Amino acid sequence: MRNVLLDLEKTAKSLYGIDLAYYDEAFLKQTVERRCEVLGVKGFQDYFEYIWVILILK
Numbered sequence: 506m507r508n509v510l511l512d513l514e515k516t517a518k519s520l521y522g523i524d525l526a527y528y529d530e531a532f533l534k535q536t537v538e539r540r541c542e543v544l545g546v547k548g549f550q551d552y553f554e555y556i557w558v559i560l561i562l563k
Contacts, residue, residue, distance in 0.1 A: 509549040510534065513556070520560070 514525040
């Protein structure tokens, strides 16, 4: 899970200039868990893959 959060932080920074390092890890974890639930995604890795698919389709 930690690696996925780090990948998410790197992706947000490189693509959008958003630095997620300022956010508490627990906050990011809760946010991703909520997004997974809403989107029907199984877990952190699947959520990260979902985000990449969305980026590719744009």
